[in-house]
Amino acid sequence: MSRKVGLVLAESLKAHGIDRIFCVPGESYIGFTNVLGDFEGVDLKVCRHEAGAAFMATADGQMTGYCGCCIVSRGPGLCNATIAMHSALHDAKPLVVLVGQVERKDVGRMALQEQNYSVLLADVTKKVIELVMPEQASEVIARAFHLATTGTPGPVAVVLPEDIFDEMTDVEIDLPRPRVISSPGNDAVQQLADMLRKAERPLIWVGGAMPHNKATGEKLKQLAEKWQLPMSPTQRRPHLFDFTHPNFGGYMGIRPPKEYSDMMKKSDLLVSLGERLTDTTSQAYTFPKAPQPQLPLVHIWPDANEIGRVWRPDLGIAADPDAMVSALLELEAPKHSNARQEWISSLNELYCKFMKHEWEPTPDGVNFAAIVCGVDKYLAPDAAISSDAGNFGSYIHRYTTFRSTHTFLSSVLGAMGSGVPMGVAAAMRDPSRQVVIFVGDGGILMTGNELATARLYGVNPIIILSDNDNYSTINMHHHVRYPGHVDEKATILKNPDFVKWAEAFGAKAFLIKEESEIDPVFKQAFAVKGQPVLVHVRSSSIQMSAWRRKPAA
DSSP states (O other): OOEEHHHHHHHHHHHTTOOEEEEOOOGGGHHHHHHHTTOSSOEEEEOSSHHHHHHHHHHHHHHHTSOEEEEEOTTHHHHHHHHHHHHHHHHTOOEEEEEEEOOGGGTTTTOTTOOOHHHHTTTTOSEEEEOOSGGGHHHHHHHHHHHHHSSSOOEEEEEEETTSTTOEEOOOOOOOOOOOOOOOOHHHHHHHHHHHHHOSSEEEEEOTTSOOSHHHHHHHHHHHHHTTOOEEEBTTOGGGSOTTSTTBOOOBOSSOOHHHHHHHTTOSEEEEESOOOOTTTTTTTBTTBSSSOSSOEEEEESOTTTTTSSSOOSEEEESOHHHHHHHHHTSOOOOOOHHHHHHHHHHHHHHHHHHSSOOOOOTTSBOHHHHHHHHHTTOOTTOEEEEOSSTHHHHHHHHOOOOTTSEEEEOTTOOTTOHHHHHHHHHHHOTTSOEEEEEETTTHHHHGGGHHHHHHTTOOOEEEEEEOSBOHHHHHHHHHHSTTOOOGGGTBOOOOOHHHHHHHHTOEEEEEOSGGGHHHHHHHHTTOOSSOEEEEEEBOSSBOSSSOBOOOO
């Protein structure tokens, strides 16, 4: 049956399980939105900025366990979205971005907003696919989702000329390709099992290629207990293992305390289980040391091209990490040893010491540690928590009692502007779920306007805003690199009244200026129903992070 390309694209998205697509409306794809207006099964979610739309799509994919999708207009619209695409590439998160383009007859003429997307997006996508012939309309969608979710997940762009949506075609819908699951070979499983049996002080780093769902969480727990292993979720993946479990080996985030780093370096085996391994996780390529690690390294990642790219592993296994966990659980585990248990307990006790709800008061505002500890008391067991980039995030990772039933959303890359849209997307996906967003005064004025999107779709996240009139992460780096020579002009901010700002969107807003206000404000804030909430915290800049304080003048 002959029908418009726009309809074929919509049917193809629906066939791939995509029930919503995020956008900022643009004339270059108006032929597509015209079709979606009457199409059942794919909702168009209208956002306020393309970066917000792309971050929302990324978070939505994480919430569903599949892949997010957004559509942006040509030129400036696409450029706005590239920050989220860059983040998805580094974070290994699947994302399909549909991109409007000039009419085919005008390609190469430098028509309004025309760009060569194959060139522009070469370093922030896995692939750029251009739709030229109507007969390929469904095929390009199937190929895009397949590439985005296979091997190392990441963003794929599909370029759609403005004049193609109303073309007619009788092409059949190209069904989703079956997910390629790379299973570990028996030899690799046995080799890893032997290494785990012989190790006295192993470390297991659990990273982002590990699926986050109830079944996988239970299998990781069984692996930890059966094989007597310490489990450490990696940078901005804290929800992958329960912090309250006795086999929790500590959180392997950026710049952990030296005492904990020194303890880790006593290990005699490191297993990177679904962790890509980056400079942040490896503490600037020092642990494991690149390119030759100072201890035996096993790297398990679903893409062979990633293994050995930076580090030389003693054992590299190109396999789905979840499949590896299942394979190990089928084998006979070694007898539990006192030496292994002492190692696990030493890691657990040391890191739990840092997680205690203790902090020092600060004279220039509220120590944000007190805020995070206060929030921790109100977190629902299945809360979705999003965090923007900034030093305030260090308090979240230090003081929050993460559970495997939580969902944590962020830019592992550290892109500012991700926190609010990701949290809004989580609330849109499950309006009944508690959603808490942490953001700084820098990030909230980048994409905090997606609070308007939350209002449009009737969802009600709770936003915790750290405001210290400063780009505090950069300020901290300046203090560390050039002590005594810090020019505050490079990082100082002049902020609006955020309470009035939030109220203008229709949110309920609160202000915390002193520690004594935390409990009464949170009691009210977490009880609000039917509207978003913003808690504006006048936070300290003396306490630069959860681990660092400015030296006395």
